[in-house]
Amino acid sequence: MIAFILRRLAFGAATVGGVLTFLFMLFFLYATPEDMARRALGDKAPPQAISTWIANHGYDRPLAWNPDAPADTLLVEHFRRSLSFDFGRSDADGMPIYQRIREGVGPSLALTLPLFVLGLLFSVALGLVVATFRDSYIDRAGLVLCVLTMSLSILLYIIGGQWLLGTVLRWFPVSGFDTDPAMLLRFVALPVLVGVFVSFGEQTRFYRTLFVEETSRDYVRTARAKGCGDGRVMWRHVLPNALIPIVTHVVVAIPLLFTGSILLESFFGIPGLGSMTVEAIHGNDFATLRAMVFLGSLLFIAAQIATDVLYTLLDPRIRLG
Amino acid sequence: MSAALLSNLIVAALVALAIGLAWLVRRRPLWRASARELWRRRPIALAVLGLYACVALLDAVSWVGGQAPDTAAGTSLLAHPRSVVDRLFPADFQERSYSAPLADVEFYGGFKLLHPGAHLLGTDIIGRDVLHQTLRGARVALLIGGLTSLIAIPLALLLGVGAGWLGGRFDDLVFFLISTLASMPSLLLLVALVMVLGTGTAQVCLALGVTGWVGLCRLVRAETLKLRELDYVKAARVLGASDLAIVLRHVLPNLGHLVLISFVLMFSGLVLSEVMLSWLGLGLDGSWGRMIDQARTELSRQPLVWWNLFSASIALFGLILAANLVADALRDVLDPRTATERE
Amino acid sequence: MSTAVLEVSELTVRFPVGAARLPVVDGVALRLERGKTLALVGESGCGKSMTALALMRLVPKPGRIEAGSIQLEGEEIRELPVAAMRKIRGGRIAMIFQEPMTSLNPVRRVGVQVVEAIRLHEKISRPDARRRAIELFERVGIADAPTRFETYPHQLSGGLRQRVMIAMAIATHPAVLLADEPTTALDVTIQAQILELLRELQRSEGTAILLITHDLGVVAESADRVAVMYAGRVVEEASCRELLRAPRHPYSRALLAAMPAAARPGARLAEIPGTVPPPAQWEQGCRFAPRCEFAVENCRQTVPPLLAFGAGRGVACPIVAAGPCP
Ligand SMILES: Nc1ncnc2c1ncn2[C@@H]1O[C@H](COP(=O)(O)OP(=O)(O)OP(=O)(O)O)[C@@H](O)[C@H]1O
Numbered sequence: 001m002i003a004f005i006l007r008r009l010a011f012g013a014a015t016v017g018g019v020l021t022f023l024f025m026l027f028f029l030y031a032t033p034e035d036m037a038r039r040a041l042g043d044k045a046p047p048q049a050i051s052t053w054i055a056n057h058g059y060d061r062p063l064a065w066n067p068d069a070p071a072d073t074l075l076v077e078h079f080r081r082s083l084s085f086d087f088g089r090s091d092a093d094g095m096p097i098y099q100r101i102r103e104g105v106g107p108s109l110a111l112t113l114p115l116f117v118l119g120l121l122f123s124v125a126l127g128l129v130v131a132t133f134r135d136s137y138i139d140r141a142g143l144v145l146c147v148l149t150m151s152l153s154i155l156l157y158i159i160g161g162q163w164l165l166g167t168v169l170r171w172f173p174v175s176g177f178d179t180d181p182a183m184l185l186r187f188v189a190l191p192v193l194v195g196v197f198v199s200f201g202e203q204t205r206f207y208r209t210l211f212v213e214e215t216s217r218d219y220v221r222t223a224r225a226k227g228c229g230d231g232r233v234m235w236r237h238v239l240p241n242a243l244i245p246i247v248t249h250v251v252v253a254i255p256l257l258f259t260g261s262i263l264l265e266s267f268f269g270i271p272g273l274g275s276m277t278v279e280a281i282h283g284n285d286f287a288t289l290r291a292m293v294f295l296g297s298l299l300f301i302a303a304q305i306a307t308d309v310l311y312t313l314l315d316p317r318i319r320l321g
Numbered sequence: 322m323s324a325a326l327l328s329n330l331i332v333a334a335l336v337a338l339a340i341g342l343a344w345l346v347r348r349r350p351l352w353r354a355s356a357r358e359l360w361r362r363r364p365i366a367l368a369v370l371g372l373y374a375c376v377a378l379l380d381a382v383s384w385v386g387g388q389a390p391d392t393a394a395g396t397s398l399l400a401h402p403r404s405v406v407d408r409l410f411p412a413d414f415q416e417r418s419y420s421a422p423l424a425d426v427e428f429y430g431g432f433k434l435l436h437p438g439a440h441l442l443g444t445d446i447i448g449r450d451v452l453h454q455t456l457r458g459a460r461v462a463l464l465i466g467g468l469t470s471l472i473a474i475p476l477a478l479l480l481g482v483g484a485g486w487l488g489g490r491f492d493d494l495v496f497f498l499i500s501t502l503a504s505m506p507s508l509l510l511l512v513a514l515v516m517v518l519g520t521g522t523a524q525v526c527l528a529l530g531v532t533g534w535v536g537l538c539r540l541v542r543a544e545t546l547k548l549r550e551l552d553y554v555k556a557a558r559v560l561g562a563s564d565l566a567i568v569l570r571h572v573l574p575n576l577g578h579l580v581l582i583s584f585v586l587m588f589s590g591l592v593l594s595e596v597m598l599s600w601l602g603l604g605l606d607g608s609w610g611r612m613i614d615q616a617r618t619e620l621s622r623q624p625l626v627w628w629n630l631f632s633a634s635i636a637l638f639g640l641i642l643a644a645n646l647v648a649d650a651l652r653d654v655l656d657p658r659t660a661t662e663r664e
Numbered sequence: 665m666s667t668a669v670l671e672v673s674e675l676t677v678r679f680p681v682g683a684a685r686l687p688v689v690d691g692v693a694l695r696l697e698r699g700k701t702l703a704l705v706g707e708s709g710c711g712k713s714m715t716a717l718a719l720m721r722l723v724p725k726p727g728r729i730e731a732g733s734i735q736l737e738g739e740e741i742r743e744l745p746v747a748a749m750r751k752i753r754g755g756r757i758a759m760i761f762q763e764p765m766t767s768l769n770p771v772r773r774v775g776v777q778v779v780e781a782i783r784l785h786e787k788i789s790r791p792d793a794r795r796r797a798i799e800l801f802e803r804v805g806i807a808d809a810p811t812r813f814e815t816y817p818h819q820l821s822g823g824l825r826q827r828v829m830i831a832m833a834i835a836t837h838p839a840v841l842l843a844d845e846p847t848t849a850l851d852v853t854i855q856a857q858i859l860e861l862l863r864e865l866q867r868s869e870g871t872a873i874l875l876i877t878h879d880l881g882v883v884a885e886s887a888d889r890v891a892v893m894y895a896g897r898v899v900e901e902a903s904c905r906e907l908l909r910a911p912r913h914p915y916s917r918a919l920l921a922a923m924p925a926a927a928r929p930g931a932r933l934a935e936i937p938g939t940v941p942p943p944a945q946w947e948q949g950c951r952f953a954p955r956c957e958f959a960v961e962n963c964r965q966t967v968p969p970l971l972a973f974g975a976g977r978g979v980a981c982p983i984v985a986a987g988p989c990p
């Protein structure tokens with residue numbers, strides 16, 4: 001067990017290394033610091049300005065090979081700074097990135113957390129319902145609804161939701177943000193509603209398949225033959241077994257909560273990490289984007305390790321096998 | 322070679338490929354039965370997909386020339402090659418600004434239109450016919466799906482089969498590569514790639530391909546591992562067939578259904594991704610994503626302009642819905658595991 | 665003649681497939697007696713498991729019991745409300761399944777699963793139930809019962825798992841035990857042990873057992889009476905000795921002839937020509953007719969009823985029942 005966790009951690013560390021290497025290749029080898037400077041300052045910038053920009057951002061080192069001081073290269077610097085969360089300053093406006101990320105996490109979570117919880121409850125419940133009534137009209141209607149909602153672009157949900165519920169019916173403010181809890185609720189309600197609608201089709205289908213597969217197993221038949229009622233079969237037998245894939249599915253989604261929702265946040269004016277990313281895109285701010293990708297994958301890798309460990313705790317076949 | 326000629330040649334190649342595939346499917350009883358079953362289950366969705374494909378292909382066949390309209394601009398409009406779809410409309414089918422569907426006058430200002438009552442879905446901000454734009458979007462959507470698959474599927478097959486079949490170091494390497502790519506948030510990675518690579522068609526498709534091959538590769542690798550342990554594959558090895566021969570004869574054909582299902586699913590995912598990229602300003606010219614993005618501000622106009630958004634959305638929704646339905650049916654027909662699960 | 669514990673007649677189970685409703689079990693009649701074993705034999709897919717599940721009213725959807733009566737100790741249970749039926753399942757009728765690996769819940773300890781079976785039917789405290797369950801474990805021959813009690817199914821061997829299943833089934837002293845191929849998935853030596861265990865339990869508790877199998881060796885060893893099924897119908901019913909010595913129905917004969925032990929050294933192993941057709945292709949009349957060497961035109965038209973053939977014996981074949989053995 002310990003050996004397994006250690007091995008898992010080692011592989012996680014290797015993956016972090018892989019991500020950093022990939023980012024290095026993308027942002028320093030393919031797009032060189034000079035490219036970045038040109039994008040930031042415009043094509044007609046004088047060479048003098050470009051070299052100042054490069055120096056100011058600390059990009060004025062040899063790429064990966066420096067015979068005089070082997071540690072003084074962009075590669076080493078990129079690894080060192082990323083791993084110590086010292087992301088430096090934005091390529092666009094020179095603001096410290098780490099500071100911004102810390103400020104953005106709160107608003108992002110205010111949106112994504114309720115979205116996550118509500119979406120999960122909603123789709124698990126609906127999945128359970130359609131799985132219980134499988135092959136009936138309820139099931140078929142549910143599946144048609146899922147495919148229909150899955151086929152619309154998220155952009156349309158946002159535009160439609162803002163227009164219908166915000167502009168025409170005036171139930172919710174169209175966009176904005178406030179730290180006061182009551183106001184926050186009003187601002188967050190519409191994006192949460194839209195977000196639940198966007199994700200529920202795919203999620204419900206996932207949970208339905210899972211439950212249908214689980215209820216067709218032999219041990220369910222045994223439980224019924226013992227005299228268990230439907231409720232007991234579902235709660236005591238099916239759910240503990242289904243929990244294993246559910247947990248795997250859910251834990252891996254948690255990192256996405258922190259990086260926020262790019263579309264929802266910027267459309268609804270929530271000053272979270274998603275909005276920050278969009279600004280970075282529009283401002284050609286590679287440093288911020290790099291930091292976001294790195295943080296996102298770091299969280300994802302951590303969540304994956306957590307899932308694997310949880311998995312072994314939940315499933316006796318692995319825990320004791 | 323001109324772009325028009327190249328595009329015409331590609332269409333010819335695609336049509337030949339489709340005919341070849343159809344012929345192959347006809348010859349194999351098992352495939353034929355699957356194809357029949359698929360058609361029996363989802364005739365409408367398949368027909369809709371076929372319609373989109375036809376429009377897209379017809380929009381890719383173009384040539385110079387044709388009947389000149391008798392206006393002042395006259396023959397200069399004919400200097401560029403125009404596609405079959407373009408030729409469904411008059412060469413000078415343009416107004417000065419917005420006009421509502423089938424309107425006689427401009428939407429704002431009330432000037433008389435050059436083609437009163439002829440724009441079935443109205444015109445956009447610079448007076449282009451919306452129906453025409455929508456039809457042209459089909460080609461962009463198919464281009465995104467097709468080109469990206471052309472990058473992603475061979476890559477996934479090569480690495481997936483290689484890793485599953487060879488095992489050892491190579492497998493470790495591929496597995497590491499997959500884990501690394503999969504651990505990055507997909508939309509962020511996509512955006513980063515497009516920003517660095519640039520926003521041309523090829524670049525966007527490359528970025529989509531890099532983020533898209535991972536899932537399929539993982540499936541292919543797992544399936545190959547399973548196939549390698551099957552009795553008849555083992556038997557073929559014992560009998561001394563070469564690795565390449567076994568992979569070609571026994572492994573690849575058994576991955577066909579996975580690839581097909583993933584392709585259809587990937588296709589709808591890609592088109593939806595492009596919509597998001599468009600909104601971030603990184604999309605392709607003439608795509609439905611662009612139309613939707615541009616139409617966003619039109620909803621706040623007074624009175625509002627809805628036909629642009631409406632047309633692009635319906636076109637997009639129809640394609641994605643048909644693709645999703647066909648993917649589901651394909652999975653039911655081809656994947657025996659989920660088929661038994663339905664009982 | 666002893667009294668019937670479970671008496672089944674005209675039992676019909678149908679599955680809707682496309683527009684048709686296939687009779688997977690068709691007019692089956694069975695009679696289980698106290699302390700006796702009835703073996704139900706037949707090729708794979710002939711509806712043996714479905715018959716057993718129907719007796720528990722556990723036919724999987726979209727199948728349905730469409731006709732027939734199921735009388736448990738004189739009480740009709742086919743129309744019983746679901747709640748009352750749950751009392752009977754695992755209470756008065758218990759069942760053992762073929763696959764001991766997948767039939768136990770993989771994420772719960774085996775002991776807890778047996779305790780659940782007890783506590784579903786008796787008002788008894790958890791510690792008491794636990795004590796009872798450990799006794800049961802010892803009873804079914806699980807060595808080191810208290811330790812094994814805490815294990816998960818995957819930690820036990822196939823034979824032990826099947827013993828757990830049996831412990832679970834006999835926990836409430838059921839009047840009827842439905843054993844659906846209890847030994848098919850096991851080694852030959854373990855098979856013999858499990859069958860011996862079932863016989864021993866039957867002797868001490870007087871349980872009526874329906875033993876489903878397609879192994880005639882198992883039948884010869886354990887059964888008192890035998891019902892032979894073909895394509896959803898019982899084609900012959902007789903005492904075990906009589907059937908094994910002189911099978912009457914053409915299908916029973918073919919089945920026996922196909923058994924390796926029946927073949928004398930040097931003789932060719934007989935085989936039944938053709939295969940069991942899937943339910944969608946079943947004949948209107950006798951379903952064995954296409955493979956039967958004695959079939960006449962009438963066989964394909966009308967369903968042969970189970971005709972009495974001597975004392976306590978029935979054969980669903982008018983040709984065999986009428987004349988001397990052809
Ligand atoms: N969901 C279903 N739909 C249609 N037919 C079904 C369904 N489930 C089972 N059947 C049919 O019921 C018939 C009887 O199956 P059953 O499991 O009772 O056979 P069996 O005699 O127990 O075979 P085995 O020896 O393999 O266990 C089979 O022919 C099968 O085709």
Ligand SMILES: [Mg+2]
Nearest residue numbers: 712713714844
């Ligand atoms: Mg069976």
